[in-house]
Amino acid sequence: MVKKKNKPRTGPYQIISSVSASKTDAAKQQQKTAVAISGSSKTLQALTSAAIVLPGLLLSSAQAADGDHINFQFSRYQEGKRNLYGLPNSQNPIRADVLHGSGLFTLTDRAKFSFSYTQDTWSGATPITTTPLVANPYSSILKNTPTGVAVSGASPLLHPGNVLLDRDLNPIRNDTGEQDTRSVLVLSSASPETRNQANFGLGYEWDDAAINASAGFSLERDYRSSFGNLGGRLDFNQKMTSVKFGAGYTSSDISAILDHDAAPYLTKTAFTSQIKRPGDGSEILQGDRQDWIASLGLTQILTKHALIDANFGYTHSNGYLENPYKAMTVIFVDPDILNNGQTTPVSGDVRALLEQRPDQRNQFAFSTKYIQHINPFDAALHLNYKFTTDDWGINTNTFSANWIQPLPGGWTLTPRIRYYSQDAADFYNPYLISQQKYFLREAVDSQGRQVFFDSADPRNEYVQDENLNLIDSDGNIVDQSTVNVVPKMVFHDSDQLPDNFSSDHRLAGFGSLSGGVTLNKQLARGVSLEAGFEYYTRASSFKLGGDGGNGFADFDYYVANAALKLNLESMRLPGSSNRIHQHSHHGESQPSTHKQKQKHDQPAGVMFAHMLDNAGEFMLGYRFMYSRMAGKMLHGSNAASDSTIVNQGCNDENLCTFAPTDMDMRMHMLDIMYAPTRWLNLMLMPRFMDMEMNLRELDGRPPPTAEEHQHFGGHATGVIGDTLMASLIRLYEIPGHRLHAGLGFSAPSGKTDLQLRRVFKVDGGSIHFGMQLGSGTWDFVPSLTYTGEHNRWSWGAQVSGVKRMEEKNDAGYRLGDLFQATTWTGFDLTHWLTASVRGLYTVQDRIHGDFNSFNARIGPMDFPANYGGQFWNIGVGVNAVIPGGRFAGNHFGFEWLQPVHTDVNGFQLDRKGALAASWSYHF
Amino acid sequence: MKLKQLFVIVLINLFAAAITGCAHVAAWERGYLAKPQMAIDPHPLQNHIQLHNYSSREAAASTHSADGGGGCGCY
Numbered sequence: 002m003v004k005k006k007n008k009p010r011t012g013p014y015q016i017i018s019s020v021s022a023s024k025t026d027a028a029k030q031q032q033k034t035a036v037a038i039s040g041s042s043k044t045l046q047a048l049t050s051a052a053i054v055l056p057g058l059l060l061s062s063a064q065a066a067d068g069d070h071i072n073f074q075f076s077r078y079q080e081g082k083r084n085l086y087g088l089p090n091s092q093n094p095i096r097a098d099v100l101h102g103s104g105l106f107t108l109t110d111r112a113k114f115s116f117s118y119t120q121d122t123w124s125g126a127t128p129i130t131t132t133p134l135v136a137n138p139y140s141s142i143l144k145n146t147p148t149g150v151a152v153s154g155a156s157p158l159l160h161p162g163n164v165l166l167d168r169d170l171n172p173i174r175n176d177t178g179e180q181d182t183r184s185v186l187v188l189s190s191a192s193p194e195t196r197n198q199a200n201f202g203l204g205y206e207w208d209d210a211a212i213n214a215s216a217g218f219s220l221e222r223d224y225r226s227s228f229g230n231l232g233g234r235l236d237f238n239q240k241m242t243s244v245k246f247g248a249g250y251t252s253s254d255i256s257a258i259l260d261h262d263a264a265p266y267l268t269k270t271a272f273t274s275q276i277k278r279p280g281d282g283s284e285i286l287q288g289d290r291q292d293w294i295a296s297l298g299l300t301q302i303l304t305k306h307a308l309i310d311a312n313f314g315y316t317h318s319n320g321y322l323e324n325p326y327k328a329m330t331v332i333f334v335d336p337d338i339l340n341n342g343q344t345t346p347v348s349g350d351v352r353a354l355l356e357q358r359p360d361q362r363n364q365f366a367f368s369t370k371y372i373q374h375i376n377p378f379d380a381a382l383h384l385n386y387k388f389t390t391d392d393w394g395i396n397t398n399t400f401s402a403n404w405i406q407p408l409p410g411g412w413t414l415t416p417r418i419r420y421y422s423q424d425a426a427d428f429y430n431p432y433l434i435s436q437q438k439y440f441l442r443e444a445v446d447s448q449g450r451q452v453f454f455d456s457a458d459p460r461n462e463y464v465q466d467e468n469l470n471l472i473d474s475d476g477n478i479v480d481q482s483t484v485n486v487v488p489k490m491v492f493h494d495s496d497q498l499p500d501n502f503s504s505d506h507r508l509a510g511f512g513s514l515s516g517g518v519t520l521n522k523q524l525a526r527g528v529s530l531e532a533g534f535e536y537y538t539r540a541s542s543f544k545l546g547g548d549g550g551n552g553f554a555d556f557d558y559y560v561a562n563a564a565l566k567l568n569l570e571s572m573r574l575p576g577s578s579n580r581i582h583q584h585s586h587h588g589e590s591q592p593s594t595h596k597q598k599q600k601h602d603q604p605a606g607v608m609f610a611h612m613l614d615n616a617g618e619f620m621l622g623y624r625f626m627y628s629r630m631a632g633k634m635l636h637g638s639n640a641a642s643d644s645t646i647v648n649q650g651c652n653d654e655n656l657c658t659f660a661p662t663d664m665d666m667r668m669h670m671l672d673i674m675y676a677p678t679r680w681l682n683l684m685l686m687p688r689f690m691d692m693e694m695n696l697r698e699l700d701g702r703p704p705p706t707a708e709e710h711q712h713f714g715g716h717a718t719g720v721i722g723d724t725l726m727a728s729l730i731r732l733y734e735i736p737g738h739r740l741h742a743g744l745g746f747s748a749p750s751g752k753t754d755l756q757l758r759r760v761f762k763v764d765g766g767s768i769h770f771g772m773q774l775g776s777g778t779w780d781f782v783p784s785l786t787y788t789g790e791h792n793r794w795s796w797g798a799q800v801s802g803v804k805r806m807e808e809k810n811d812a813g814y815r816l817g818d819l820f821q822a823t824t825w826t827g828f829d830l831t832h833w834l835t836a837s838v839r840g841l842y843t844v845q846d847r848i849h850g851d852f853n854s855f856n857a858r859i860g861p862m863d864f865p866a867n868y869g870g871q872f873w874n875i876g877v878g879v880n881a882v883i884p885g886g887r888f889a890g891n892h893f894g895f896e897w898l899q900p901v902h903t904d905v906n907g908f909q910l911d912r913k914g915a916l917a918a919s920w921s922y923h924f
Numbered sequence: 925m926k927l928k929q930l931f932v933i934v935l936i937n938l939f940a941a942a943i944t945g946c947a948h949v950a951a952w953e954r955g956y957l958a959k960p961q962m963a964i965d966p967h968p969l970q971n972h973i974q975l976h977n978y979s980s981r982e983a984a985a986s987t988h989s990a991d992g993g994g995g996c997g998c999y
Contacts, residue, residue: 076973099973241949300964305953310964316985364985370964374956381961389985397984405961413960415967423983507983519970533970539981560977564969 068570069887071104073623073671074531075689075721076562080125083186083556088139092190095125098720099562100669100689102623106569107887115202115215122195122691122719124755126188129157129263129353130328131431131504131553133172134183136164136351157187159266159353164332165346168339170434173346184431184553186506187330189260192757192768195691195717196221209236222717223325226253230294245298245312255288257325267328268354270492275321278458286355288321306374316364328353329502330432333439333493350439356503358428364391368399381405394427395508398545411523417535418516422545425510428501431551437493444489453486462489506554512543517560525619525924527571531564565671567621569888572924602788602795602827604837604878605894606917609684609743609784610799612729613676613923622672622921629913631663634861638904640911643700650861650908658702659860661910664694664771668722672921682729690751691719692772696860718768722751723775725782738789745782747803751775753812757857766855767812769862770848777810795835798824813853817846817869825876833884839876841898845869847906867907874898878917894919 078097082090103117132138138161165173171180202215216229232247259267259276264284269276277285298312332349339347368387375382387399401419408414444452446464453471455461463471463479463486471479471486517535524530538557541549603610605624613620633640634650641650643660650657669689676682694716727745734740751774756767767773784801803819825839848865861867878896883889898915949957956962965971978984 072969074969074973078977099976101969101972239951302949302954302957305949306956308957308962308964314985366985372962372964374959374962376956379959379961381959381966383966387984391985393983395983397982399984403966405966407959407961421978421982421984426983507981513982519967521967531967531969533967533973535974537977537981558977558981560973562970562973566969 068568069104069106070569071567072102072564074101074562074564075099075687076101076560078123078558078560080558081556083126083128083188084553085139085185085188086134086183086553088134088137088185089141090126090139090188092126092188093124094556095123095127097121097123100720101564102669111206113202113204113206115200115204117198117200117217119198120195120689120691120720121198122193122717124191124193126190127326128186128506128554129189129260129326130159130187130330131184131506132161132187132330132351133164133181133332133432134185134553135172135174135181136161136330138185138187138351157189157263159187159263159328161351163348164351166332166334166349166434167346168344170334170349172349178346184551186554189263192716193718193755194222195693195719196224209240210234223257224253224255226251228252241302243300245296245300247294247296249292249294251292251294253290253292253320255286255290255321255325257286259284259286260326263328263353266353268352268492270354271357271495272355286325288323288325290318290320290322292316292318306376307372309369309371311369312367314364314366314368316362316366318362318364319360322358322360322362323356323503324505325355327356327503327505329356329430329504330354331498331502332432332434334434334436335438336436339436349434352439354498354502356505357501358503359393359501362391362393364389379407393508395424397421397423411529413519413521415519415521416516417518418514420512420514420543422512422543423510424544425549426503426508428499429503429505429508429510431504431509431553433498433502435493435498437497439493441491441493444491452489454489456485456487506551509541509551509554510544510549511539511541511551511554512545512549513537513539514543527568527924528619528621529566529568531566533560533562533564535560565621567922569922572922602790602829602835602837602880603797603894604825604827604839604876604917605880605896605919606841606876606878606898606915607797607799607823607825607839609727609729609745609801610786610788610797612682612731612741613674614679616676616678618676618923620672620674620921620923622674622919624668624670624672624917624919626666626668626670626915626917628666628915629663630661630910631913632911634660634908635903635905635911636908638902641908643702646861646908647699647701647703650867651858651864655858656703657699657860659696660699660908661860661862662695662697664692664910666690666692670725672919680731684725684727684729684745686725686727688722688724688751689720690722690774691717692774693717694769694772694862699860716757716768716772718755718772718774721774723780724748724750727782737791738787740785740787743782743784743786743801745784747776747780747782749775749777749779749810751777753777753810753814754854756854766857767852770814770816770852770865770868771862773812776805776816777812778805778807778815780805793829795827795829796825798822809850814848814850814865816848819843819845827880833882835880837876837878837880837896839878839896841872841874841876843872843874845872861908864907867905867909870903870905870909872900872904872912873902874915875901890922890924892919892921 076099078095078099080094080096082094098121100120101117103115105113105115108114138158140156140158165175167173167180171182173179174181196219198217198219200215200217202213204211204213210233212231212233214229214231216227218227219225228249228251230247230249232245234243234245236243259269269284272286275287277287279285294314294316296312296314298310300308300310302308331352331354333352334347334349366387366389368385371384373382381404383403383405385399385401387397389397399419399421401417403415403417405413405415446452450464453463453465455463461473461484463473463484466472471481471484473479515535515537517533519531519533521529521531536557536559540555541552606626634646635641636645646660647657650660667690671687673685674682725745725747727743730742730744732740732742753773753775754767755773781804782801784799786797786799788797789795800820800822802821805815805818807815809815821841821843823839823841825837827835827837829835845868847869851865856863858864876896876898878894880892880894882892894917896917898917900912900914903912960966
């Protein structure tokens with residue numbers, strides 16, 4: 002069976018398998034064979050891939066795992082609070098949640114297809130610039146409380162005013178007059194942002210060579226890139242030596258909406274030609290960049306117990322290499338005052354300029370890895386060293402070591418430690434001091450007339466004629482009440498500043514130390530769980546060769562992750578489970594049995610609708626659900642005009658000003674099911690969601706106030722949703738008819754207190770109810786399902802509900818209870834393909850209670866009465882079970898739900914439809 | 925100067941690999957090398973996450989180009 006599995010890989014590795022298996026005694030033989038099976042292809046991987054450490058190219062997806070597999074992983078990155086030397090800091094540190102799914106499938110004996118999908122959602126406070134501590138770049142946010150005015154937080158200032166400097170240009174304290182050269186980060190929070198990335202790869206293997214091609218894209222609101230890679234491998238010297246090579250290209254478009262709080266205080270003159278103003282008051286910085294990558298690597302077997310892997314990579318980047326959200330603080334000092342011969346402190350004008358980096362970067366990287374088998378422990382020691390250098394002046398050194406210890410019972414424990422050090426970029430400075438005035442004088446035109454510009458669009462310039470009329474550039478008189486003009490100033494001379502400058506602490510000199518542990522457990526053949534934890538601490542003082550002098554930017558983070566790994570090849574190995582064997586033949590030999598029917602005729606959008614038939618059976622599944630709302634705003638079941646929404650959609654105190662234009666919801670759900678007995682099935686369903694909503698301003702809305710909450714574009718949230726746990730109980734069964742009940746609970750793992758960022762010093766407040774990720778309450782989820790079948794027909798009906806078991810969640814409200822009734826019929830088109838039609842009725846109550854924290858209340862989506870309603874849908878779907886061959890037993894389902902009638906509570910956006918897709922596998 | 929250092933390091937390592945690599949290990953002697961813990965990347969999922977975080981926090985040449993620009997460094 003081993004040989005059969007490894008058929009394409011003729012060569013020494015099958016011999017290894019048989020040798021290692023034959024050495025063992027009979028009792029251990031089966032286990033060893035399993036090791037050898039995975040081990041043989043691991044060697045291939047060891048000998049061949051290694052591309053992970055190559056700058057530039059990733060051959061790995063196709064080679065990094067043995068055989069066909071699917072992985073799911075969730076990871077959380079959590080940063081600690083930054084040290085602001087006691088300045089008020091109410092902002093949450095950065096957190097990023099990453100959802101990852103990947104897989105590899107054999108297409109033919111030698112060709113493989115791989116994919117991976119990653120979704121990051123992050124929020125929190127990130128540094129935008131650095132100032133001297135004495136500039137005090139935070140202003141307190143005050144709040145009225147019953148006991149008086151209290152400080153509720155702090156908002157960052159990019160233009161905090163002036164600082165005092167001594168004659169050597171050292172900052173000095175306002176209060177004591179003492180020198181204080183400490184710097185401090187200026188942090189700014191962001192609303193949640195989401196990134197989606199997909200990769201696809203194709204690989205082809207010969208006996209002594211392989212090639213791989215992959216391509217993909219990464220999409221964010223402000224950053225879009227697409228990339229492609231080509232790579233290969235050649236084996237020599239009886240596969241003692243492998244040479245790897247590759248090349249890659251990435252093209253990125255940046256379209257960054259400048260922070261609306263920060264933009265007015267930012268000096269953007271160096272990027273004027275790249276800034277677009279769409280007219281809603283926002284400013285969008287646009288740029289593009291290209292990255293070319295080439296790499297070469299070598300893997301060499303040294304002894305029976307050791308091998309070495311060395312890689313060299315070159316990366317060339319050009320274009321807009323800045324981070325659009327980072328600024329450099331420049332303190333402008335009037336040279337006339339500085340050089341007036343006195344010794345009293347001088348005043349410096351603190352300004353923030355968008356950072357400027359070189360528009361080219363060439364990076365060289367060399368990495369090597371030595372791997373030694375430690376016989377007494379049967380462990381492996383991995384020692385890594387990496388050196389990189391670039392023409393920005395950054396040299397880095399990385400040392401790391403892993404100890405991989407297999408343990409009895411299918412466990413593997415891997416502790417690891419890493420040290421990293423980098424030099425500062427040539428153009429890194431915490432802040433700059435420039436001996437010139439920020440504003441030199443007011444601008445005048447060629448005739449000596451003072452020049453003004455439109456504050457809404459600085460490209461429109463005006464002068465005044467002798468009657469003080471405002472004249473535009475075409476000589477026409479402009480009505481002064483229609484534009485808001487301000488005097489144009491002649492700024493500082495940018496030639497007196499360096500060509501490039503950045504205060505991004507990632508370009509500073511520092512060191513870091515991190516350590517972590519990975520734990521693997523093989524649950525059943527082909528199914529394993531992996532968990533990892535890492536703690537990382539960055540310190541300026543850890544830098545090789547002396548302190549980097551930027552201890553103010555020190556921070557730490559931890560990363561925790563959990564993954565489920567399915568090796569499809571092992572799962573369907575004969576002997577691993579009889580059920581798999583049976584199952585793979587269902588489609589061919591028993592197309593009309595109940596068992597086969599039971600497994601694949603429920604539409605993909607119906608949950609809790611099928612039970613496992615055999616005690617001890619497992620099912621792993623994945624469901625994806627997408628729904629879209631867009632189009633008209635409805636009031637009941639009729640379209641509502643903007644003026645009706647403005648006046649009736651919100652409440653008397655707040656008229657509506659915004660309404661949603663569209664909302665997308667995507668949900669990923671894992672479906673883990675186990676049958677301890679034939680009459681009882683247990684289910685665990687973690688859910689991950691992400692949502693996106695765009696808003697528009699309503700016609701006829703009340704005029705904005707100075708402190709209004711502004712929306713630019715839209716917002717997004719993610720990623721952990723509520724977790725479902727359920728048991729299914731078989732109630733009644735005769736041939737052709739069966740009935741089962743579901744008793745489920747939904748645990749409130751999804752957040753309900755997501756906040757929009759603070760804008761114009763006004764709290765954004767809680768994000769709309771519909772954008773929160775969970776219910777926030779423990780919910781009871783019962784269901785009753787009847788299914789039946791006769792010949793090629795099948796049918797079913799289900800009633801289900803959601804009952805909130807708490808009065809309100811921590812955020813102060815509870816979602817409405819929900820009741821659903823559905824019925825469907827299916828017809829077998831072939832023995833492996835079923836088509837279905839379904840009707841679905843849903844009724845949901847409105848939201849009760851309300852946010853107990855501030856909510857901006859800008860539109861109908863912020864009011865509890867505008868949730869719930871009655872919804873009628875028709876669904877059409879197909880279900881397929883792969884009847885034979887490599888993917889036998891995999892079940893796929895798709896269903897589209899088309900709204901036919903909608904009757905909403907209050908004012909809500911119309912529905913466009915929903916898609917459900919599912920995959921499952923029994924074993 | 926820095927570039928020169930780099931190439932010297934590369935050369936030394938390649939030599940080291942070539943010299944020590946001369947010992948022949950026959951195919952049937954590679955049982956230990958075939959173990960999963962001896963794979964060059966034994967934990968690809970972990971490695972992927974680590975590289976992603978390092979590249980968003982450090983300035984070393986990215987070791988994971990197939991991730992694309994991604995903008996993961998924006999936070």
